[in-house]
Amino acid sequence: MTARARKKREAIPQGVVGRLPIYFRYLTELAQMGVDKVSSAQLGEALDFTAAQIRSDLSYFGSFGQQGYGYNVAELLQQVRQILGMSRKYSLVLVGAGNVGKAIGSYGWFRAEGFVIDAIFDIDPHLIGNIHGGCAIRHVDELPQYLANRPADIGVIATPKEAAQNICDLLVAGGVKGIWNFSPAHLDVPDDVIVENIHLTDSLLRLSFWLNERSQRSGD
Amino acid sequence: MTARARKKREAIPQGVVGRLPIYFRYLTELAQMGVDKVSSAQLGEALDFTAAQIRSDLSYFGSFGQQGYGYNVAELLQQVRQILGMSRKYSLVLVGAGNVGKAIGSYGWFRAEGFVIDAIFDIDPHLIGNIHGGCAIRHVDELPQYLANRPADIGVIATPKEAAQNICDLLVAGGVKGIWNFSPAHLDVPDDVIVENIHLTDSLLRLSFWLNERSQRSGD
DNA sequence: TAGATTGTTAATCGATTAACAATC
């Protein structure tokens, strides 16, 4: 570990963490294409970042390159996987078996990368007992008991907004340390629980804003 | 319009745009609860921002509050809707009728807010002709011809990664100015086209990173 | 009026970038 990586160990900026998965995706592509080496300049060119930013980001975690050469793709990919916490398995419980829940449950990438959905919960009596992706759908009333017996790392919330905070509280009470929230709700959690939001509506509204901004300006 | 709003008109920071939909969501809730007024301090408390940041963000677009009073909820909500470009309708085409595409197509909020999916495309012959949300699924080969006859504002990409850039090119060639990308691909588009990404895998990996970081630190 | 809260400025903070010594 470099001096800088050690020094900065205690506070990784959110922006850096936001870019790591982008690096991961592109390095995976390069590896699949059989590319051996890559420079920060090449990475930056492909991903619309500056080379300096990529080197700076990586240096938070160590020295993975070689002067005059660049980075070995396979090695850097392995390091980024490690940094992202992909060297272990995660147990997930999914709450909400509607359209969004079903889409999440059917996305094979998660399981392949070690994020395994072990249980699915819903409140609709008609869905209880149905099998989805090898998982029987259970009633949400069983959630606390289930978590007491089989702790989970991550709770996925794919419920309507109204139920989200309540489900979140149950998940946290059950020992879940990470919440992946697909509902358009702002969740309150204790300091030791991490929330990662997928706010579809926010994303569409940002797109709408820029579309509008663009046309306003060209109309000036 | 205030002096500041005028001055800053030409460059709205991305961070500001990222927060506007959050304000919109919370103001909608307040309005539904029948709350009349709200201060920047109250908004900040509820949403985990500083009051100064909220006032600063809003001041990019005008002066919507009153000293000693705060903001009128209904009025500010109306202003934020306007700012976000929600005062008009948008025509969307959705490409990819798999699990993710189906989930997007069934999400009623979009239509209610003026984002109307007018057509759905897929490459799977078995799906062609099926009706989804009042839309017949068409073959993706018809996409260019369709856009030539019925221009769309936004193209939604819910295809596998491999097809995404190709579909994106077709959408752009067809005159679409906004891309809502659900595939884990980095899309190249011309300068006048806006891409808004929903990268599910990136989001899960950020969660994984923070979970891991947390446990590493507590283990120090 | 007195109390409250805005919109804005100036100060602070943090993130990005340019530049370069180190070195493969």
Next chain:
DNA sequence: TAGATTGTTAATCGATTAACAATC
């Protein structure tokens, strides 16, 4: 070796925040 590219520093840039005059 000479050319290339890293990791890091210092400089720049931009975003956040604290403070406050203005004023409802």
